[in-house]
Every structure is written in C-alpha cells, then in structure tokens.
Amino acid sequence: MRVGLDVGGTKTEVVAVGSDGTIAARLRTPTGWGPDAVTRTIIDAVRSLGTQAGVDLSRVRSVGVGMPGQVEPGTTRVTHAVNLGVDSLDIARAVEPALGVAVRVENDVKAAAVGAYALHGASGTMAYLNLGTGIAAGIVTDGALWRGSRGAAGEVGHISVDPNGPLCRCGQRGCIEAFAGGGAIAARWARPSALPIRDVFDAADAGDEAAVRLRGSLASGVAAAVRVLVLTVDADTVVLGGGVTALGDRLLGDVVRELRASAEASAFMSSLDLESRVELLPAGSAAAALGAALVGAETAPV
Incomplete structure (x- = not known):
C-alpha cells in the first residue's frame, strides 16, 4: 500500500493506492498554516486513512507528499511555499518519525503530472x-x-x-x-x-x-x-x-x-x-495525490 498527499493552500487530499495502482481510499482535510501546522496536517491525514477509511496502516510502505514551493534537488526540503506559510521545511525529517515509513516530496504540479500520466494511460x-x-x-x-x-x-x-x-x-x-x-x-x-x-x-x-x-x-x-x-x-x-x-x-x-x-x-x-x-483532466480527479503516491513509491523498500 502506498499513500500520497496533495497539500494545498486550503485543503489536503490523501489517497491510499493499492499494489495494482488503483485508489483504495480517498479523504480530504483542511490544511494548517505554517510549518508546524503543515506537519500536523500531513501526519493526521495519513492516520485518518486508518481511523476514517479503514485502511490497514501496517501495510503502508511509503508516503509521497506533493506541495507547492520549490523542492531542493535530492532532498525532502521544501522552500518558498508561501501560500502555506512555509519558508523552509524538511518534510521527511518532520513526519517520518511519526509515520514510521519512507517519505518523499515533490512539487505539487510535478506530482500531478505523474498522476495525470497514470490516469491517462x-x-x-x-x-x-x-x-x-x-x-x-x-x-x-x-x-x-x-x-x-x-x-x-x-x-x-x-x-x-x-x-x-x-x-x-x-x-x-x-x-x-x-x-x-x-x-x-x-x-x-x-x-x-x-x-x-x-x-x-x-x-x-x-x-x-x-x-x-x-x-x-x-x-x-x-x-x-x-x-x-x-x-x-x-x-x-x-x-x-x-x-x-x-x-x-x-x-x-x-x-x-x-x-x-x-x-x-x-x-x-x-x-x-x-x-x-x-x-x-477529468473533473474531480485525484491526479496530484495519486502522483505523489507514485513518486513516494520510487524509493520505498520492497
């Protein structure tokens, strides 16, 4: 199971993606403002898949996060995410200890491109x-x-x-x-x-x-x-x-x-x-969250 999040300025969408590439669960939650609140939003959104959608979180092998701003190449640090109140935040360092799985980060538009490609076939x-x-x-x-x-x-x-x-x-x-x-x-x-x-x-x-x-x-x-x-x-x-x-x-x-x-x-x-x-793109598509999940899976352990 892979999890992906699209962290937007007002709402965050989180999906659980099965091994066959299909979306098994999908939820939305408000996004907090500032680095601490964004960190809490990500952690709570992943946990909500278990409490609200019945996903077995022990099966989750990776988490991918798509969010606005610049991602420093080769890192999980996001900078200049101005509409989230984030000047600089290392996402993996902030959330991996709470989630216990590998976390990868990508710019939200690039993540959406990966998801759109998958959905488009x-x-x-x-x-x-x-x-x-x-x-x-x-x-x-x-x-x-x-x-x-x-x-x-x-x-x-x-x-x-x-x-x-x-x-x-x-x-x-x-x-x-x-x-x-x-x-x-x-x-x-x-x-x-x-x-x-x-x-x-x-x-x-x-x-x-x-x-x-x-x-x-x-x-x-x-x-x-x-x-x-x-x-x-x-x-x-x-x-x-x-x-x-x-x-x-x-x-x-x-x-x-x-x-x-x-x-x-x-x-x-x-x-x-x-x-x-x-x-x-079809209306209501979860392309960005799906793409984040696929990006996160690129470095997931087998």
Whole structure:
C-alpha cells in the first residue's frame, strides 16, 4: 500500500493506492498554516486513512507528499511555499518519525503530472499544464518525470511572449502567467467576486468589453503555453488541469480556437495538429495525490 498527499493552500487530499495502482481510499482535510501546522496536517491525514477509511496502516510502505514551493534537488526540503506559510521545511525529517515509513516530496504540479500520466494511460511524452493562480507544467516521458538540472523543467508560466505585455509578479513583462494566470486575471478584473474567472466568462458572454478582452487574454496565454510545450518537448498530449479548468469546455473551446487560428496562419503550425493534442483532466480527479503516491513509491523498500 502506498499513500500520497496533495497539500494545498486550503485543503489536503490523501489517497491510499493499492499494489495494482488503483485508489483504495480517498479523504480530504483542511490544511494548517505554517510549518508546524503543515506537519500536523500531513501526519493526521495519513492516520485518518486508518481511523476514517479503514485502511490497514501496517501495510503502508511509503508516503509521497506533493506541495507547492520549490523542492531542493535530492532532498525532502521544501522552500518558498508561501501560500502555506512555509519558508523552509524538511518534510521527511518532520513526519517520518511519526509515520514510521519512507517519505518523499515533490512539487505539487510535478506530482500531478505523474498522476495525470497514470490516469491517462499515456505513453511517450505527456505535459500536464496546471492553470491555477499561477501557471506551470510537469513533463513525463515514458513514465519518468523530467525535472531538469535544477528542478525548473516545465516553468512555462514565466516565459515572456510579449515584452510590452502586462507586468508579471516575477518582474518581467508579458509572461504567459501575466496573461493567463488566475491571479493575474482576477487582479485585472478588479471587481469583488468569490469566483472572478467564472465572472469574467459570464460577463464576456453578456458582451462586457473588458471581460471579452480578459477572456481572450486567458485563452491566448494558455494556447501560448501549449505551443511552447509542444515545440520544446514535442509532447504527444497536453493535459490541462488546475482550478481554472473548472470552466470545462468553455475554456477548452476558447483555447482550441486560438490554436486553430495559429494553424490557419502557418502551414508549419498546422502540421503539428495542436488542437488534437489538448484535453482536460477529468473533473474531480485525484491526479496530484495519486502522483505523489507514485513518486513516494520510487524509493520505498520492497
């Protein structure tokens, strides 16, 4: 039995995965704030599989944790997880004594890429493009996660596609994230809303000119990220996931139209057949927690 956790800014999802790769149990719990609370969240979430889901914890051989922030290469130390209140935390050192099993850590988007690859039944190269407050991707080739020399592979959100474009939080102008990140869109919308991206789409449907521009910005930014991923790693499939994809076919349709327009303007882009390579992660998928479990199992004892 392998356990995986997706530690998010507000909630943590934990799954138990059997030897056949299927999810045997799945629970959600609120995420605490700060290193001590995050540590307690992880420990309590794993233990809850036994108390609430009836999982025999004595069968657990590994725990994998996916969480935002940077993971120092070759370690289990997470840094700059700002939306968790964590500046630096060695996850394995903090939770292994309580759990008694090997723990491995990966960036949440990269973990989700591994899970999406498994759920998709993919082969070859698949890119998982996470569309949330920010934008980032994870790349999996023949089942193996590509991290790059310093763990930055897939950070497409901070590729500038227009030097005269909007200012990005990274300090550059015209980054893909500045055009299409949920946080950037919400800031430019600047109207009180619990669901600003959905409000932008609804207002655009009603003819609001500012909303039409923002919706177009989002679609063009996502399409740019898809082109980058295909042109750099020749991904067979680009799977879109993250909170913004709750818009479903409304979002996908916009992105496909952007890709189709670039194909109509260029025989080369047309030859890549980009629109057929893009799809949405199924709603409610446990890709990130599943991927964390699979990453954790890579170093588990037999």
